[in-house]
Amino acid sequence: MRLARLFRALVGVALCAPMVAHGAPSGESDQLSAANLAGQTLSAVAYLSRPAEHGGGSLTRLMFQAYLRPDGTALVRVWDVAADAYTRPAESHWNLTAPQLCLAVPPAVSQTLCLDVHVWGPRIAGSSITPYAMLDGDLKQGNLIAVEH
Secondary structure: OHHHHHHHHHHHHHHHHHHHHHOOOOOOOOOOOHHHHOOEEEEEEEEEEOOHHHOOOOEEEEEEEEEEOOOOEEEEEEEEOOOOEEOOOEEEEEEEEOOEEEEOOOOOOOOOEEEEEEEEOOEEEEEEOOOOEEEEEEEEEOOHHHHHO
16 A cells, blocks of 8 residues: 555656646746846747738748847748748847847848747747737757757
8 A cells, every 4th residue: 555655656756847847837937037048949930910011911920940149149040931941040139128038030020029928948938019929939958050950
């Protein structure tokens, strides 16, 4: 009987360990700071309002990866649907004034994207109203662009 209780306790601890390591889904954001984002690769999809000069009235989907360097620069590549591959990495910049993350995503977006973001462990999501944009992605430690390129 004691062995069965011990086994159940160990299984419970093993199941909870990944939530502690990656942030429990408690609904509360992790501490959001530039220091926490620096040195991570953001892999995300963003939905952006299409400007009137490009047809307006619908959303443009943008998939990208950005390695956020500690000095405020970034290495960014965008998924090119026609080529079925990422573009060549481009130099860019980013900053965070919590909760707003601003990131330039050249050449896909002519202006810097600025969104109010929330981080839960490895997940990041955000939105802005003017211009309308939505972001959903994840964060991984290190420069994944250099590894995959």
